[in-house]
Amino acid sequence: MESEQPPPGIDVSVPHSARRYDYWLGGKDNFEAxxxxxxxxAEGYPPVQCAAVANRAxxxxxxxxxxxDVGVRQYLDIGAGLPTVGNVHEIAQAIAPESRVVYVDNDPIVAIHAKTLLRGGSHGRTAYLEADLRDPAAILxxxxxxxxxDLSRPVALMLVAVLHFITDDQRPYELVRQLCDALAPGSYLVVSHATNDHLSVEDLAESDAANQRSGIPFRLRSTAEFARFFEGLELQPPGIGSILSWRPETWSAHPRPEAVSMLGAVARKP
Structure with a gap:
């Protein structure tokens, strides 16, 4: 099922990454653009829907x-997207009810849904902030x-499937560094990111052309480029690799890593 009428005052003639992601996850809060x-x-990269589902997992x-396993009780989820099953606060508060979560996204439609649906439990707290990753100071x-x-205590900074929308001229590494610098020792950085590691020259050209047609800037990065986000931090096992192989809970049939082409890692701030 798809949204028929946009909220008043919101222009949905321009595509947005959060609503596009909602479409790939089978959600209803997306529009024709x-x-x-x-x-x-998908024309340039057919497995993209599979990648979206794997990223959520x-x-x-x-x-x-x-x-x-680590005892984190605070989460800052930037680029949170539209609420769906298994939101950060639902998972964290099921384990530790006192967990606190701040969600951040720059789509006003996300704001409308988030303020209604992203409610924490009776012991923890949950809030939503309409802001942009490209302005860390405003978020912090x-x-x-x-x-x-409480930024004087450890926080998990969640940058899940969002940094590939930050192009090189928007200083992605500097943005991540500014956010991490503001966090207390013992904090964690979580990143997943689309990669070009498995694409041939021809596939990469086709993917780039498709992204141009999509109307949303998108920057694939190699493992070496991805690793730069974690400079000065302590990578946690199993390190950098496919999101499919990051601490899988049980064995199951799944696509090859190259079919998903998403890197993931978690690192601790010493």
């Missing part, structure tokens, strides 16, 4: 690991952030 953009991407495994100093999170 988002679906056209999604189809354009990666997020769920990471949050469970951080909450259960916003009252929604500072009232929910």
């Amino acid at each position: 988002d679906r056209e953009s999604a189809r354009a991407v 990666f997020l769920r495994r990471v949050v469970a690991y951080l909450a259960r 100093t916003d009252p929604e952030t500072t009232s929910v999170l």
Whole structure:
């Protein structure tokens, strides 16, 4: 089922990455511009829907690991996207009810749904902030952030499937560094990112052309480029690799890593 009427005052003639992701996950909060953009991407990279589903599973495994095995109780999820099954606060608070989560996204439609649906449990707290990853200072100093999170204590910074929308001229490494510098020692950085490691020259050209047609800037990065996001941090086992192989819970038939082409890793700030 797809959204028929946009919320008042919101222009949905331009595609947005959060609503496109919602479409790939089988959600209903997307519009024709988002679906056209999604189809354009799929023309150049057919397994993209499988990658979206695998990425969501990666997020769920990471949050469970951080909450259960590491003891993280605070989460800053930037580029959170539209609420769906297995949101960060649902997973974290099922393990530790006192967990606190701040969600951040720059899509006003996400804001409408998030403020209604992303409610924490009775012991923990959950908040939503409409802001942009490209302005770390605004995120870190916003009252929604500072009232929910204590930045003098460890926080898990979640940048899941969002940095590939930050092009090189927008200084992605500097943005991540600014965010990490503001966090206390013992904090964690979680990143997943689309990669070009498995693409031939021809496939890469086709993918680039499809992304141009999609109307949303997109930057694939190699493993070496991905690794730069973690400079100065302590990578946690199993290190950098396919999101499919990051602490899988059980064996199951799944696509080859090259069919998903998403890297993932978790690192600790010493």
